[in-house]
Amino acid sequence: MIGAGMGAMAAAARLAVAGHRVTVYERGETYGGAVGRLERDGFAFDTGPGLLHLPAVYRDLFVKTGREPLERCVELTQVDPASRHVFADGVAVSLPNASRAGIVSALDAALGEGAGARWGEFLNRARQAWDRSRRPLLEEPLPADVGPFARDPYPALKTGLLRRPATTLAGVGRRELRDPRLAALLESHALAYGFDPATAPPAAAVLPYMEQTFGSWYVRGGIRALADAVYERCRQRRVEFVLGTPVTGVVVEGGRAVGVELAGGETVGADHVVAGAPLPALYRDGVLPWDGPGEGPRHQRAARAGRVTVCLALRGAREAGAVHRTVVHTADRDDELDALARGRLCDRPTVVVLRPDDERLRPDGDHESVTVTATVATGGATATDGLWGGAGQAEAEAFADRMVEAATAAVPGLRERLLWRVVRTPADTFRETGAFQVPGPALAGAGGSLLPAANPAGVAGLYFAGGWAHPGGGLAHAGMSGALVAGLIVEGADFRGSR
Incomplete structure (x- = not known):
């Protein structure tokens, strides 16, 4: 197995339980892939995702691979309110966790009568898109013919003189929600997964539906604690990890992968090879064979976004009633979307501020660990130059200044409390994973441009797992990817997905 990311480890644990001897080779010195951690002076920060959606994916993994369920290995808590949104006009609203009625009521109270109803009607349409795409895009291997996925499953309303539906998520917000703040709420979910709302298909409506239906969860100790638990489950099932050992090539004989x-x-033989590292890096570096045009098979080449994360060490206790997650929306939406489209940094980004009330992430009760994250352009899916490939540290620091300024709307007294900060950019993502971009979950529509690579590769015995493979990026989706790969190896070509 190549790479020790979450998708690869999920596959490894399942394969080991099925009787396979599994060895994982990881070029870095630790496991977890994008689920990393920064520790300094008693502070700790998640450098990847900070919340878990669809925890059922990891509950299923732990049930299927051992007697201890997930909740005995990590402490899961629901985040309530799920999020607080501060809009450009200063209006704020806190949305309860997984409560449709509560969300409708909160939006009506903050944005005016009727706002909640419009959002609720939108979610009803989003549910239709979810029901139409959930199984084929999350629970089943991709079929050979992905043409049907080029069509968008979201039943967009037909409005205007020509009665045409919106063709982008931004268009859905503008036409159907009819309030710039509701549109900003919608678009923030796309941004959180690295999608540009101006180009993302209406099917991206499933992202807020998924979160507001199944809830947002926090793992005590940070999401890195979930990676620790999955790693330990693998070790318990006798999966061997060889860290600090890059794989430089896949050995192919007679049209079949036979080792690495x-x-x-050194060459190591194998009955099956699972590539869990980012596909852009594997093909760019020649690890995986490719004789066709371009830089390897489809792997969500439309992905053009990455993340800047600022880790803030603060003096002073977290105030009572502080919200775990606050989204501070940009005051200039047009500039933010133009920056994503043109590959530059905007003047005032939308930021997500995470303030977990977790004693394991701070030296003591008189300090607080905070992360501030923004979605930014990175260029092509395999670009190694441009905005983040050169010496852009000064520009990154200036952008971080603007992110922290925005975060003051979520953290009282932030400037006065700041002890130090660490700025992480797509250049750090590239150094750790080999790709500047953070892939998003598979989405139908957009002509199929947001479909990741299928799990079975074009070479027999070779499989793809992780965020760059079906069903795409995101913590839960990576776990689903591992389940699909394990099913394909154990059950063969007749495997039709989870039941």
């Missing part, structure tokens, strides 16, 4: 070549020149 390590950096030192």
Whole structure:
């Protein structure tokens, strides 16, 4: 197995339980892939995702791979309110966790009578898109013919003189929600997954539906604690990890993958090879074979966004009643979307501020760990130059200044409380994973441009797992990817997905 990301580890644990001897080769010195951690002076920060959606994916993994369920291995808590949104006009609203009625009521109270009803009607349409795409895009292997997924499953309302439906998520917000703040709420979900609302298909409506239906969850100790638990489950099932050992090539004989070549020149044989590292890096570096046009098979080449995360060490206790997650919306939406489209940094980004009330992430009760994240353009899916590939540290620091300024709307006294900060950019993502971009979950529509690579590769015995493979990026989706790969290897070509 190549790479020790969450998707690869999910596949490894399942395969080990099925009787396979599994060895994972990871080029880095730790496991978890994008689910990383920064520790300094008693502070700790998640450098990847900070919340878990669809925890059922990992509950299923732990049930299927051992007697201890997930809740005995990590402490899961629902985040309530799920989020607080501060809009450009200063109006704020806190949305309860997984409560449709509560969300409608909160929106009516904050944005005016009728706002909640419009959002509720939108979610009803989003549910139709979810029901139409959930199984084929999350629970089943991709079929050979992905043409049907080019069509968008969202039943967009037909409005205007020509009665044409919106063709982008931004268009859905503008036409159907009819309030710039509701539109900003919608678009923030796309941004959180790295999608540009101006180009994302209406099917991206499933993202707020998924979150507001199944809830937002926090893992005590940070999401890195979930990676620790999955790693330990693998070890308990006798999965072997070889860290600090890059794989330099996949050995193919007779049209079938039969092993891997390590950096030192050693060749290790295998009945199956699972590639869990980012596909752009694997093809760019020649690890995976490719004789066709372009830079490997489809792997969500439309992905053009990454993340800047600022880790803030603060003096002073977290105030009573502080909200775990606050989204501070941009005051200039047009500039933000133009920056994403043109590959530049905007003047005032939408930021997500995470303030977990977790004693494991701070030195003591008189300090607080906070992360501030913004979605930014990175260029092409395999670009190694441009905005983040060069010496852009000064520009990154200036952008971080603007992010922290925005975060003051979520953290009282932020400037006075700041002890130090660490700025992480797509250049750090590239250094750790080999790709600047953070892939999003598979979405139908957009001509199929947001479909990741299928799990079975074009070479027999070779499989793809993780965020760049079906069903795409995101913590839950990576776990689903591992389940699909394990099913395909154990049950063969007749495997039709989870039941």
